[in-house]
Amino acid sequence: MELSFDRDAHLQERLAFIRQYAAWIKRTPDAEWSRQQADLIDSFIENARNMPLSKEAYLRIVDGRKRNSWQV
Amino acid sequence: MEIRYSGGKIDISEKRITLLDRFVLDFIRVLEHQTPYVIVSGYVAILFGRSRGTEDVDILIPTMEKAHFTLLHDTLLSGGYEFLNAEDAGGLHDMLTRKMGIRVAKKGQYIPNIELKFLKDEIDRQVFQDRREVALPDAQVFISPIEIQIAYKIHLGSPKDIEDALFLFEIFGTHLDRGRLKEQMKAFHVSGDEYGIIL
Numbered sequence: 001m002e003l004s005f006d007r008d009a010h011l012q013e014r015l016a017f018i019r020q021y022a023a024w025i026k027r028t029p030d031a032e033w034s035r036q037q038a039d040l041i042d043s044f045i046e047n048a049r050n051m052p053l054s055k056e057a058y059l060r061i062v063d064g065r066k067r068n069s070w071q072v
Numbered sequence: 073m074e075i076r077y078s079g080g081k082i083d084i085s086e087k088r089i090t091l092l093d094r095f096v097l098d099f100i101r102v103l104e105h106q107t108p109y110v111i112v113s114g115y116v117a118i119l120f121g122r123s124r125g126t127e128d129v130d131i132l133i134p135t136m137e138k139a140h141f142t143l144l145h146d147t148l149l150s151g152g153y154e155f156l157n158a159e160d161a162g163g164l165h166d167m168l169t170r171k172m173g174i175r176v177a178k179k180g181q182y183i184p185n186i187e188l189k190f191l192k193d194e195i196d197r198q199v200f201q202d203r204r205e206v207a208l209p210d211a212q213v214f215i216s217p218i219e220i221q222i223a224y225k226i227h228l229g230s231p232k233d234i235e236d237a238l239f240l241f242e243i244f245g246t247h248l249d250r251g252r253l254k255e256q257m258k259a260f261h262v263s264g265d266e267y268g269i270i271l
Binding site: 011022023029030035044 | 090128
């Protein structure tokens with residue numbers, strides 16, 4: 001099966017979103033954008049805290065990711 | 073949010089503090105009794121509103137002698153933190169001196185965590201020397217100069233990093249020192265043109 005995923009087009013689409021999102025942040029009071037951001041980030045942290053993972057397993061995942069990808 | 077400067081600090085004192093911010097601020101309250109620091113990488117973009125999570129927050133500190141690091145180590149342990157690397161204070165200090173990062177989290181919680189590193193090269197030293205103060209509700213943090221952060225993120229080159237770079241470029245806009253940003257782009261051998269980061 002051939003994947004038809006166009007990475008460049010996807011990145012450009014993401015960058016267009018970032019521009020729009022940054023423009024929204026700039027015209028929105030701190031209390032408002034940060035409330036919405038907090039809802040997202042707090043959910044992420046709460047979910048992560050419930051992940052049944054040992055610290056050894058977590059470090060293995062992080063090390064593997066560093067070796068295999070761009071994530072630094 | 074239009075970027076505001078107040079008394080030399082970047083002012084986002086109306087920002088709502090997230091659980092991630094609280095984790096960082098609590099850690100820094102312990103850390104800064106022992107050493108100055110600078111926060112770098114993804115958390116810098118998140119601090120100014122980027123809508124993404126992160127597992128870890130990167131913090132650079134000047135090189136410490138082993139005895140001083142042991143004091144920081146013991147203070148963190150007694151403050152409810154744990155080191156994720158399976159090393160004692162001596163082993164952790166050895167990792168740091170070999171330019172590796174060590175991870176610290178609240179005991180029993182691995183995410184989020186802090187990746188702590190010693191300053192390792194001229195760029196790190198520049199980031200530290202020119203660190204910027206950010207005013208948050210009832211707290212201050214020191215972050216990397218935004219111009220260096222943008223160039224560094226383009227250098228890293230993953231989609232997530234490019235998005236962070238563009239986000240900071242858009243948010244800081246005319247407040248950026250374009251000359252310095254150009255210099256940094258040159259130092260990292262990168263260009264932002266294809267991402268719309270045009271100087």
